[in-house]
Amino acid sequence: MSAELEKRAIEAVELAKIAGAEDVWATTTQSRDVEFEYRDGALEKVKDTTARGLAVQIYADGRYSSHETTDLNPERLRGFVREAVAITRALEPDEHRRITPEELFRDRPTDELDLIDGSVAELDRDQRIAWCRTLDEVSHGHERVISATAGVYDGMLTSTSASSNGFLGTQESTYCWLGSSVTLRDRGDKRAEDGFYAGGSHIADLPTAASIGKTALERALSRLDSGKGPTVRTTMLVDSRAASSLLDRLLGPANARSVQQGRSFWAALMGAPAFSDRLTIIDDPLIRRGLASRHYDAEGISAKALPIVDKGVAQNIYVDTYYGRKGGMAPTTGSPSNRRVAPGDHSLVELLAEAGTGVYVTSWLGGNADDTTGDFSLGLRGHMIENGKISRPVGEMNVTGNLRDLFMRLELVGNDPYPYATTLAPSLVFTDVDFSGV
Amino acid sequence: MTIKRREFLGHVAAGSAVLSVPGFLAGCGVQQATAVAVKPPANPFMDWFGVDQTTVARVMSELAANGGDAADLYFQHSRSNSLALEDGIVANANSGIQQGVGLRVVIGEQTGYAFTEDLTLPSMLAAARTAAAIASGNRVAVPQAFDPKDMGKLYATSVPWAEVGIDRKLPVMKFVEEKAKSLDPAVDKVSVYWADGDERVMIATLDGKLVTDHRPMTRLTVLVTVKKGDEVQSGYSNIAAREEFGWYTEERLTTMVKEAVDRTLILFDARRPPAGEMPVILASGASGILLHEAIGHGMEADFNRKGTSIYTDMIGKKVAEPFVTIVDQATIPRERGALNYDDEGVEAGRTVLVENGILQSYLHDGISAGQYHVRPTGSGRRQSYRYAPMPRMSCTFMEDGPHTKDEIIAAVDRGIIAETYTNGQVQIGAGDYTFYVKNGWLVEKGKVTAPIKDVNIIGNGPESLKRITMVANDARLDTGGWTCGKNGQRVPVSQGIPTVLVSSMTVGGENVG
Numbered sequence: 001m002s003a004e005l006e007k008r009a010i011e012a013v014e015l016a017k018i019a020g021a022e023d024v025w026a027t028t029t030q031s032r033d034v035e036f037e038y039r040d041g042a043l044e045k046v047k048d049t050t051a052r053g054l055a056v057q058i059y060a061d062g063r064y065s066s067h068e069t070t071d072l073n074p075e076r077l078r079g080f081v082r083e084a085v086a087i088t089r090a091l092e093p094d095e096h097r098r099i100t101p102e103e104l105f106r107d108r109p110t111d112e113l114d115l116i117d118g119s120v121a122e123l124d125r126d127q128r129i130a131w132c133r134t135l136d137e138v139s140h141g142h143e144r145v146i147s148a149t150a151g152v153y154d155g156m157l158t159s160t161s162a163s164s165n166g167f168l169g170t171q172e173s174t175y176c177w178l179g180s181s182v183t184l185r186d187r188g189d190k191r192a193e194d195g196f197y198a199g200g201s202h203i204a205d206l207p208t209a210a211s212i213g214k215t216a217l218e219r220a221l222s223r224l225d226s227g228k229g230p231t232v233r234t235t236m237l238v239d240s241r242a243a244s245s246l247l248d249r250l251l252g253p254a255n256a257r258s259v260q261q262g263r264s265f266w267a268a269l270m271g272a273p274a275f276s277d278r279l280t281i282i283d284d285p286l287i288r289r290g291l292a293s294r295h296y297d298a299e300g301i302s303a304k305a306l307p308i309v310d311k312g313v314a315q316n317i318y319v320d321t322y323y324g325r326k327g328g329m330a331p332t333t334g335s336p337s338n339r340r341v342a343p344g345d346h347s348l349v350e351l352l353a354e355a356g357t358g359v360y361v362t363s364w365l366g367g368n369a370d371d372t373t374g375d376f377s378l379g380l381r382g383h384m385i386e387n388g389k390i391s392r393p394v395g396e397m398n399v400t401g402n403l404r405d406l407f408m409r410l411e412l413v414g415n416d417p418y419p420y421a422t423t424l425a426p427s428l429v430f431t432d433v434d435f436s437g438v
Numbered sequence: 439m440t441i442k443r444r445e446f447l448g449h450v451a452a453g454s455a456v457l458s459v460p461g462f463l464a465g466c467g468v469q470q471a472t473a474v475a476v477k478p479p480a481n482p483f484m485d486w487f488g489v490d491q492t493t494v495a496r497v498m499s500e501l502a503a504n505g506g507d508a509a510d511l512y513f514q515h516s517r518s519n520s521l522a523l524e525d526g527i528v529a530n531a532n533s534g535i536q537q538g539v540g541l542r543v544v545i546g547e548q549t550g551y552a553f554t555e556d557l558t559l560p561s562m563l564a565a566a567r568t569a570a571a572i573a574s575g576n577r578v579a580v581p582q583a584f585d586p587k588d589m590g591k592l593y594a595t596s597v598p599w600a601e602v603g604i605d606r607k608l609p610v611m612k613f614v615e616e617k618a619k620s621l622d623p624a625v626d627k628v629s630v631y632w633a634d635g636d637e638r639v640m641i642a643t644l645d646g647k648l649v650t651d652h653r654p655m656t657r658l659t660v661l662v663t664v665k666k667g668d669e670v671q672s673g674y675s676n677i678a679a680r681e682e683f684g685w686y687t688e689e690r691l692t693t694m695v696k697e698a699v700d701r702t703l704i705l706f707d708a709r710r711p712p713a714g715e716m717p718v719i720l721a722s723g724a725s726g727i728l729l730h731e732a733i734g735h736g737m738e739a740d741f742n743r744k745g746t747s748i749y750t751d752m753i754g755k756k757v758a759e760p761f762v763t764i765v766d767q768a769t770i771p772r773e774r775g776a777l778n779y780d781d782e783g784v785e786a787g788r789t790v791l792v793e794n795g796i797l798q799s800y801l802h803d804g805i806s807a808g809q810y811h812v813r814p815t816g817s818g819r820r821q822s823y824r825y826a827p828m829p830r831m832s833c834t835f836m837e838d839g840p841h842t843k844d845e846i847i848a849a850v851d852r853g854i855i856a857e858t859y860t861n862g863q864v865q866i867g868a869g870d871y872t873f874y875v876k877n878g879w880l881v882e883k884g885k886v887t888a889p890i891k892d893v894n895i896i897g898n899g900p901e902s903l904k905r906i907t908m909v910a911n912d913a914r915l916d917t918g919g920w921t922c923g924k925n926g927q928r929v930p931v932s933q934g935i936p937t938v939l940v941s942s943m944t945v946g947g948e949n950v951g
Binding site for chain 1: 525528532533537548549550551553555568571605627629663665672715745746751752862866867870874891892894896897900946947
């Protein structure tokens, strides 16, 4: 398949050159995605699809634009590329916009990333249904269960890029995710609900369907009889799964575009102690079997580990070639890969004991943050912490503050990084956090 | 219907509503064998997709070969264009074409789905066989002859977006930039983002419907960054509709720019309110986000047929005061959430969710309508041919009530007014929902006293409905470009509301005691 994608990408580069482009970056993709969903003892949905696409970035007369299509009919494709060049010429020139320079993609790493599991392509209907049945059965293991939906999602993605200045590369990966969502009867008309999904590039790395279903049910059960906690300033323990998305929020504006456009609180933090010295984050694209591992990024820039925060000092942000040039920053990579958060040496039980009293957050509900100032306010679900132990479940509460201030008050880091997200975060403990509830 | 579209009310919100929770006509079983007639009337959409009724009928037969209560082919061609103005120049454009056909067969609550982007007969037949594999093969469903429906007229355009050149859009973007800079010398950076698109869909159903729809859409967003000394604040505004180029009048653009600049300037003076439970006044317009999150999603029938919504057993019950009426209506001309037909080929309409305080009807797609033995409400929507449809909202709003805005403010001793929003989310089962307030006001002793910013509000759907104690007579739809996400699918929606008082909600904030 990759040979065909390669041919298509190279042809697109040639087509654009013929149409008058000086430089071209073309990417072709193909993906197979299979989805089996099973609810309350019966198969509910089977989706089996193959998608494809072509994207071209055109550089002509000092101008730039990008274009995508799923219509690969050769004749219409010629028209599409001609139009892409015409659109480019109708724009204003931009001296900062240039094709990725060769030196940024010349030395591409060759580390074995091991992102393809041959057994994914061999999965059949019976195996998927067998997993679904197990998930379904285990997820229903309590009398309060109203409904549980189990899912198996697997597939493969291949992407090939070619450029007019000599880039040629293909990246391929498989994936397989299993999980279920469980709804339980709670007080009155209320339903308690939660779920759990685990996945990766290799089937062999996954927990069993039974243990995934069990975790989903346990998570839902822990939500039963949830009430509102107090309006209070106290310690916050964020579990590893919720910590992963909290860190994504912190790192959201850590990029050249936001900084150059004047909309990032990271602009003022670089090179200085910005957060608690317990915080270290490395963007690592070369983790074997990592969920976001890669040899090169969307611009073709060769992958390498990038320290983002080292013991609380902001070291690097994500810098692509365009906003880097515009903002006077050397390119790093334009987009995140795997983010490793350096773990501490405390287990969750120890963190709870250290916290003593406070709020244990297991998931967020809505909320947002201002990228320019770092001010945030988030809805949460979790439990109160009393006497160093998890106590009653709480919800319908908010936590409010400023992201930078919050991470200044990061006191303890767990040893339990969450493996099923691209940000591999352990549980985190913060002091003096403002909660609103009753 | 008392919704008024007003252009000149400051601080109208915009943004994107995301619900991050990780259907066709009522099935009638085996149908009578009918010859598939090849009807001659020219259908430009058939030409567009390079198919004819014979081909479509052939694929439909393959799709229903193993049986099916319902089946449909969803042909779609989407063309989108966007432009970005940053640092004074329009130097980045993007265009996209998405074309394909989604094939679905439904048996009871079971769905088989496939799509192909290669609209040749062999490829479509292969996709049809994949989708049909869900069925057991012991039934036969015979497609009915196609009966083409008229194109709808809710958002007819004289010039499709594909024919509007960049040379006409650039001056609009420059006008927005210059206007923003002219409004205050502290405005440091202005970015303007343009988006337009034409979507052509053709839906053919097992029971013979043949529906075509041309759906235009446009959105314009302005972001401003303001610097005062060392302090930087940014804000934005946007407007969106199923409209054409002429909609962007100087007046409309000026209103949008003023909103963005005003909202940003006030952030320098705004503070966090005190944390905790307090009365919340929802300003008219964008506060329709309350309805979207607190009740709209919970009334989507897929959750209810599974028993997973907090509203599952509440139809016919009193859920709010008698002056509360909440509607989801797709037939408001040119609204972002408007639709002539839903994505299962059902004529879109008006569904009253709550009438005078009583819970009335869910939003149905074909699957749920079949299960509840009711007519579908035309609420089956999908992001594109790559997805199976499910029940979704369109334009969700509350009708006028008996109070006035001034009466509502005067009735609050200590609380806030929520005015602009960036996003919201809901948990369908527990009913807990949130929305994020970007701008608002503190209310003390019946008077508006100080600006506030950046607080999340959290509540419980049915409890909040009960706590709506006052509804004003100033209902309007928001003009912002909202997008709703559900199960990984994004669709455009609209929302609106009059000024409303909710007697107690939990407001994120500081000054915790």
